[in-house]
Amino acid sequence: MSRVVVLTGGVGGAKLVLGLSRMMPPEDIVAVVNTGDDFVHLGLSISPDIDTLLYTLSGKANTAQGWGRENESWGFLAALRELGGEDWFALGDGDLALHVLRSHALRHGEPLSAIVGRLARAWDIGTTILPMSDHPVATMVDTDEGTLPFQRYFVARRCEPIVKAVRFEGAQAAVPAPGVLEAITDPTNKAVLIAPSNPFLSVDPVLAVPGIREALVQTTVPVVAVSPIIGGEAVKGPTAKLMRELGIAVNHRSIADHYRDVIDGLLVDERDTPIDLPVAHAFADTLMQSLNDRIRVARAAIALADALRA
Amino acid sequence: MSRVVVLTGGVGGAKLVLGLSRMMPPEDIVAVVNTGDDFVHLGLSISPDIDTLLYTLSGKANTAQGWGRENESWGFLAALRELGGEDWFALGDGDLALHVLRSHALRHGEPLSAIVGRLARAWDIGTTILPMSDHPVATMVDTDEGTLPFQRYFVARRCEPIVKAVRFEGAQAAVPAPGVLEAITDPTNKAVLIAPSNPFLSVDPVLAVPGIREALVQTTVPVVAVSPIIGGEAVKGPTAKLMRELGIAVNHRSIADHYRDVIDGLLVDERDTPIDLPVAHAFADTLMQSLNDRIRVARAAIALADALRA
Numbered sequence: 084m085s086r087v088v089v090l091t092g093g094v095g096g097a098k099l100v101l102g103l104s105r106m107m108p109p110e111d112i113v114a115v116v117n118t119g120d121d122f123v124h125l126g127l128s129i130s131p132d133i134d135t136l137l138y139t140l141s142g143k144a145n146t147a148q149g150w151g152r153e154n155e156s157w158g159f160l161a162a163l164r165e166l167g168g169e170d171w172f173a174l175g176d177g178d179l180a181l182h183v184l185r186s187h188a189l190r191h192g193e194p195l196s197a198i199v200g201r202l203a204r205a206w207d208i209g210t211t212i213l214p215m216s217d218h219p220v221a222t223m224v225d226t227d228e229g230t231l232p233f234q235r236y237f238v239a240r241r242c243e244p245i246v247k248a249v250r251f252e253g254a255q256a257a258v259p260a261p262g263v264l265e266a267i268t269d270p271t272n273k274a275v276l277i278a279p280s281n282p283f284l285s286v287d288p289v290l291a292v293p294g295i296r297e298a299l300v301q302t303t304v305p306v307v308a309v310s311p312i313i314g315g316e317a318v319k320g321p322t323a324k325l326m327r328e329l330g331i332a333v334n335h336r337s338i339a340d341h342y343r344d345v346i347d348g349l350l351v352d353e354r355d356t357p358i359d360l361p362v363a364h365a366f367a368d369t370l371m372q373s374l375n376d377r378i379r380v381a382r383a384a385i386a387l388a389d390a391l392r393a
Numbered sequence: 394m395s396r397v398v399v400l401t402g403g404v405g406g407a408k409l410v411l412g413l414s415r416m417m418p419p420e421d422i423v424a425v426v427n428t429g430d431d432f433v434h435l436g437l438s439i440s441p442d443i444d445t446l447l448y449t450l451s452g453k454a455n456t457a458q459g460w461g462r463e464n465e466s467w468g469f470l471a472a473l474r475e476l477g478g479e480d481w482f483a484l485g486d487g488d489l490a491l492h493v494l495r496s497h498a499l500r501h502g503e504p505l506s507a508i509v510g511r512l513a514r515a516w517d518i519g520t521t522i523l524p525m526s527d528h529p530v531a532t533m534v535d536t537d538e539g540t541l542p543f544q545r546y547f548v549a550r551r552c553e554p555i556v557k558a559v560r561f562e563g564a565q566a567a568v569p570a571p572g573v574l575e576a577i578t579d580p581t582n583k584a585v586l587i588a589p590s591n592p593f594l595s596v597d598p599v600l601a602v603p604g605i606r607e608a609l610v611q612t613t614v615p616v617v618a619v620s621p622i623i624g625g626e627a628v629k630g631p632t633a634k635l636m637r638e639l640g641i642a643v644n645h646r647s648i649a650d651h652y653r654d655v656i657d658g659l660l661v662d663e664r665d666t667p668i669d670l671p672v673a674h675a676f677a678d679t680l681m682q683s684l685n686d687r688i689r690v691a692r693a694a695i696a697l698a699d700a701l702r703a
Contacts, residue, residue: 126497158466158486159493166515168494176468176486183469184478187436205476 092285402595
């Protein structure tokens with residue numbers, strides 16, 4: 084029993100992975116990351132969730148802001164604005180280096196997974212970061228304003244449109260990136276975790292890649308999700324609003340139902356009134372503000388997996 | 394008699410165009426710009442001479458440094474370096490906006506000339522800036538270290554290799570950009586000028602685009618070149634070194650010979666001993682350090698054209 088595999092989206096997921104990396108050797112962690120948010124902007128290929136993880140694990144994340152790099156400068160965006168370029172997506176100067184290098188390598192035929200591996204090594208990140216797929220998958224949000232690509236919904240429209248459905252274009256034709264299925268089904272794993280990322284926007288795209296859901300069902304090690312609900316609400320982001328719009332009750336029961344076929348256990352926040360859950364569960368303070376919080380949640384998730392194995 | 398057309402390369406040429414734009418309405422100036430230095434770096438399409446002109450005429454040029462933008466920041470380059478990206482070509486954060494927008498538009502099929510027109514309008518540049526061609530032409534330098542693309546020779550190798558020949562790949566298949574031939578042959582022009590840019594590296598690529606040399610020969614208005622030689626040397630850059638390596642004497646006679654079939658007159662620096670020139674000429678202080686210097690040289694070139702017409 085050595086490795087922990089984590090399915091993760093953006094900021095919330097990166098917090099859990101960071102917590103794990105401070106309670107066990109980073110080399111024993113494999114993050115399988117949502118790429119449904121990826122998009123091409125001004126000709127640049129941008130992978131927001133992968134970059135959030137790269138920045139978080141290399142200590143470069145702007146934690147106050149919640150996205151992007153610390154000590155970022157904005158000369159590019161200012162010049163772009165002067166020239167009438169699209170400025171709704173804030174590209175920092177340092178951040179651009181990732182996007183330019185990635186776009187250049189992708190155009191030369193290098194798979195995303197290989198590129199991410201190079202970037203992680205350049206920053207001495209021990210954790211293995213795997214995109215869910217090297218194939219493009221695009222999260223599309225059907226709203227009362229029409230269908231919006233994820234970043235248009237999330238950044239340009241600030242999650243304001245009312246969501247009717249979420250779709251993952253290209254998912255059916257996608258194949259898990261090299262190593263993803265092997266990592267999930269490795270019988271020597273300590274656990275497979277699903278991070279407290281948005282289940283519908285950030286984790287579902289991962290599960291939509293053919294083979295990944297099946298691998299979670301088949302793996303013989305405990306699969307534990309950390310519920311993103313705290314005190315009957317989502318901590319951050321559009322999770323609760325989205326659940327209401329989709330007609331889903333905002334509680335742990337809904338999360339358990341959503342993941343029912345793939346998880347063995349659910350870690351829920353201790354603030355919430357225990358309700359009848361159709362899956363094994365444990366309680367913990369799951370709010371992750373400090374680094375110690377992150378480590379505590381990581382420990383609690385692993386402890387639940389250990390209990391399920393016993 | 395209204396417009397002045399200037400064939401130009403980078404920094405020296407931009408100085409002359411700036412001088413012109415302060416002695417006559419900028420709207421009456423057409424700059425036909427070398428694109429043989431253009432190259433693709435990290436997947437970005439870069440047009441150094443066009444950008445130098447854009448920055449110079451919009452007041453954004455870093456005149457102390459001699460290239461790039463004033464008040465530039467370097468967050469991108471620092472991050473690129475950390476990631477092991479190629480950093481031999483210094484891309485500033487603000488400068489990147491031009492390259493990203495241009496690359497994106499070129500990939501969408503917009504011709505370079507249309508893109509440059511948009512950029513110039515965005516910065517309220519009255520002067521018409523035309524790339525010599527919308528087709529790619531690559532200045533290749535045959536040296537004792539092998540054949541080097543222009544920027545490798547100029548920036549990465551700092552003009553140190555010994556030059557044996559200069560070639561313009563793609564020139565034979567290139568077509569002048571829309572408006573170039575019409576501008577040069579317009580009989581109502583006041584003058585056609587060749588800027589004191591490097592004749593072999595910066596002006597020859599323009600002349601290598603089929604039709605442009607012929608237009609210069611055919612135009613009925615005076616064609617005047619400003620010699621880049623001052624006091625038996627080139628003011629800046631590799632002109633003198635290159636001439637010696639090519640076995641060409643570093644003097645105005647060589648410049649006159651080089652342009653013999655296309656010019657009617659040559660403006661030479663008053664520091665130099667008059668020598669027998671095979672073309673009409675006039676003397677002036679051609680050193681351009683201050684804005685007043687630039688205006689003085691522009692006036693002297695136009696005065697020579699006026700004298701030739703009379």
